[in-house]
Amino acid sequence: MRLRFLSVGALVCASALMSCQREKMELRPAPAQVAVFGEAARESDLQPGGALPPVTNPDHGEANAISEGQRLFSWYNCTGCHANGGGAIGPPLITSNWIYGGEPSNLFDTIVKGRPNGMPAWGGRIPEYQIWQLVAYIRSLNGLEPKSATPERQDHLETNPETRRYQPGEANR
């Protein structure tokens, strides 16, 4: 009796959990997402009246996608201008003050089409799924992705200004 009760309970719990797919890992991008946009294609496709329709990032909250975005961020040399998010030649990406908007659709648009004064257009180069990964990563830098999907640190020099109240190399007291 007790055994039956327990086993039924275990089954119910297990199936409830199974329906909850916490982390998605799709190694092969969906065919619809490997498209590469020319600037024009993007313009005509998504911006009929000038205003951007609300687009949700398919990778929102996906830990694996954010991690991949982080890799791409340095591999595609975004760090060359934006450093690790703090900004250098390019504007900082850890910011609340987005020049071209910080919504996923804005960021997507910025990456695809480029922006004046140096931001190149990546639309013709890299496939859509990677752009979404980059968008997810950039938003994770600002805490706009769930904390549970955002890595707390990376295997390089500490960049968070909150963690250290001295300049490395400053003389000891």
Next chain:
Amino acid sequence: MRARTAALALAAAGGCGTSNQSALDPAGAQSQGIAALWWFFLTLLGAIFVIVMVMTLLPLLRGPRNAGEPRLTRVVGGVSVVTLLLLFGLVIVSVITGRATAGNTPPGRHLAVEVTGNQWWWAVRYLNDDPSRIVVTANEIHVPVGTPVLIRGLSNDVIHSFWIPNLQGKRDLIPSRITTEWFEADKPGRYRGQCAEFCGLQHAHMALWVVAEPPEQFEAWMEHQLQPAAAPPDALTRRGGEVFLSHACVLCHAISGTAAAGQVGPDLTHLASRLTIAAGTLPNNKGNLAGWITDPQSIKPGNHMATVPLEPEDLQALLAYLETLR
């Protein structure tokens, strides 16, 4: 899959020797020493194992013995002392072999090769005091027979382990550290190696080949590798070169002599001269290359090569161009 098997078999047969990636088929002094040690251990410990088993099973065949406890104590004590001495001997033999086969730097003149582990491929640089004579390649190491080769191991991401069983034991490649080991190939041949430390999704497909050649042949290979990529000879391959430079390829790969200087993926300057693509995953031929470029994630799921859609004509041109990178 069958085609792939046949192709690799052919590739192996075309070389001077075949490799079954085995520690028991040594092709160098180091692996020979280790293999000898292995056979010694196996014989001795195997004999001991058989004796112990016979002693264990004997009481099943005959009734209980009425040995006096003092006698039993002497026997067990004696056997234990013999075990101690044997193990002591094994430690000595093992340490002597270790000294002979390992060591951090080879004696005398040697070839220094820097191997950097990446998820999931090997970057290879032949070090040279003259920067213009540094050869960069990937997933394939050519070495001259009879010259010690020093491997300088690095890693760009996680811990990998460099292992060519036919030549030497393994050495971990650890981020932030430099590890070294050296080996010397005695027989010309092609020896397969594989990452031996679990490094993530495609740990299984992180292989490399060591090609041991007679010194002259090696020198010729080296000279050829030092050349930049040849200019595309015809319209189709020229177009292929443009495809390469205008798509995502150029973001990650370098081809010396062109504007492509990406440092993220393997250097492709002499891609067509290599035995395999995708770190030993597929034999290097046009069909496999086409499949790999079109849909890398179905061949090696999880690898970091982007899936880039190409028009069929662009793909054909790109393949033709890559085929020229001999």
Next chain:
Amino acid sequence: MSVSTEWRTHVAGEEGERHELERAWSERGGIAGWFSVTTHQAIGKRYIITAFIFLLLGGIEALLMRLQLARPDNGVLGPEKYNQIFTMHGTTMMFLFAVPMMEGMGVYLVPLMLGTRNVVFPRLNAFGYWMYLAGGLLLYGAAFSNTMPAAGWFSYTPLSGPQYSAGKGVDVWAQMITFTEISAMCVAAELIVTIFRLRAPGMSLARIPLFCWSMLIQSFMVIFAMPAVMLASTVLLLNDRTIGTHFVNPAEGGDPLLYQHIFWFFGHPEVYIIFIPALGMVSSLIEAHARRGVFGYPAVVLSMVANGFIAFGLWVHHMFATGLPQIAEAYFTAASMMIGITSAVQIFCWIATLWTGRLRLSAALHFVFGFIFIFVLGGMTGIMLASIPLDLQVHDTFFVVAHFHYVLIGGALFPLFGAFHHWFPKFTGRMIDERIGKVTFWILFTGFNLTFFPMHVLGLHGMARRIYTYPAEMGWGPANLLATIGAFTIALGGIIFMINVVRSMRAGAPASEDPWEAGTLEWAASSPPQNYNFVHLPVVGARYPLWADAAERAVVTGMRSDRREVLVTSGMEAEPEHRLVLPRSTPWPFLAALGFTIGLVGSVFSFSWYFISAALGAIGLIGWFWPHQPVEIDP
């Protein structure tokens, strides 16, 4: 009439005392009662059953892996699933099966063997079990909701670090370790004190049953090894992942190898934590089925103690390939081979016992012979692995996979199956079918060797471990197919064993108190034992009290039977010192464990949950320790 019955019948007024004992030791019924149980037999059984369920889960994972590897370029599992499954397999077998199973056997058997009524800290015992269960549920709960670790059971950084293992799988893994280690440490603490202080009067150190010695040594190892893994997983790994500490980040002065050192400082002793209790079981089994005491008792005890010490000096042999100074390498080679001596001495003593004993070729003894065969073979490959040049070739290959399955399955699972057949009558009150037991043995033995022997060859021929597939031209296909067939043979053996258990529990012949005519005290209790184990605690005058002359036997009188009372004796000679009143059953250990669990599960997501964990746990502990009325203890 077996001699042991006399032990309990020569005190006047026994019936009355028995009634009182039954009342004092009875457990409340119902769901609330079920969560309040603190008797060692019940907790021990829960450990054993839970661990067995995890063994089945780990076994299913093993079969999935073997299916994937059965032929080259197979597509049963993709790389991500394969990596997750081998991580779950290793983690389950090490942390959720092997250690808790040994703890469970210890919790069940040690008080019986020592001639006492319960472990000395019954509530801590219950708390430990609930923490273990919570850890297992956490790992599998997360796994079923698609959050699985995939960094291997030792989770090397930086692969397991924040940058290369996205998601919460590794965090769950790290915190699961915390749960199981807390549980192991609870059991270790209570078993050490139980073995030192609750022994039957007269049971001096030289009369402690060998299984109890093995649990004592194992418990000490737990105490010094487990803090290392808690630091490695919970502090180094989890804090690096969740609050951004830099223990293993080389850019800020950390070092990935630090994690390896700390992990293996635990990881190597862990292996001995698993098989030292198994060695104790083997000694018990041989004694009972060779019908004589183990030859060289002091040598066996000292070897186990030496094993325990040496085990802490070997961890670097897991790291030979990282490139260490040669002098260190020579030391660790020598130390690793020395463990061969201490193990060999025990094997020799057992062989001497078998030579001079009157063997009863029971199923349990079959498993002992299987154990010697497999374990000695695993020991031989262990000596090979201690040699650095050989290790550098076979490290991280299937040779190592074969080696540690030989020592762990051979060294722990075979003795365990032998122990199940041996103690089954004590656990259930019925005899297990010996014939089917022997069939089980032969199937398991054949399947085991079929699975793992070819792996030695595969490793030498270059098959690295943890690869999810391999190309056909490597020539590894046939041996792998053989291994897969072997794995399913093992599964068949497991199924037959379970059928045998269920059948025998229902319809087995009723067991007497001492069906094997064994010599240790657990066989003086009824089968299955009452909650209080013995109506009168025995007084011991020999190492094998049940084999001693009836004239030498005595019992303890003057204990109160209307409350849960045990006798505390001195640590060395076991002279009576004082009586100890154990607490009644209570739900507080469960509630405290629940509090800690809520907080620790939260801490997978945010560090601040540690404080919630502490607060909730503290509420549980205060409830646990709050004085009961009456507070005074009558003499």
Next chain:
Amino acid sequence: MTPASALDVGRLRPYEISNRAPLWWGQVILCAIEGSMFCILIAIYFYLRLRVDVWPPRGARLPDAAIASWALAPLILSMAGSYMASEAAKKDSRGGMIFGLAANLLLAGVFLVLRYLDWRGLNFNWASDAHGTVVWTILFLHTFDVVADLLMTLVLMIIIASGRYGPKQRLGVHVDSVVWYFLVAIWLPLYAVIVWAPRILGGGQ
């Protein structure tokens, strides 16, 4: 029928308040667990120290030696309170127990205030670099243990003060003192490591 040989233990005491009580043994074992954890932490500290030339990194402010050293005084004195309480527990002196526990709590409180001041002065945190990580870990774990034990002490004091206590609670007071001795004793090497080791073995300053 009386047994031929029976060992009558009826006259033995039903409890024991001394180092012979099993609870005391159990507590010593828990201290051994904690102790081995802190030993490994010290090993980690020196392992990380040996990885770099300059320790701590230039600019990082070490824990203030003066405050940390002065804080030892109330900490060590508080052991006397613990000792008094445990002796009073053996003699069943309620006043003695309350006084001892209160002294223990009070002095430990002073110590915690000093530690707070010292800790507040650090210009790095756990995520600054490896030095920050290991110093914060040591401080956090030790403080966590201290606070947990003080809470336990407080609860015990409330129970004793309420008068509803028996031998089990008196044993609790006795055993509690062991934990406190341990936490004080383990702090001495930890203090030497985080305060003095970098000053003596820092290098490059």
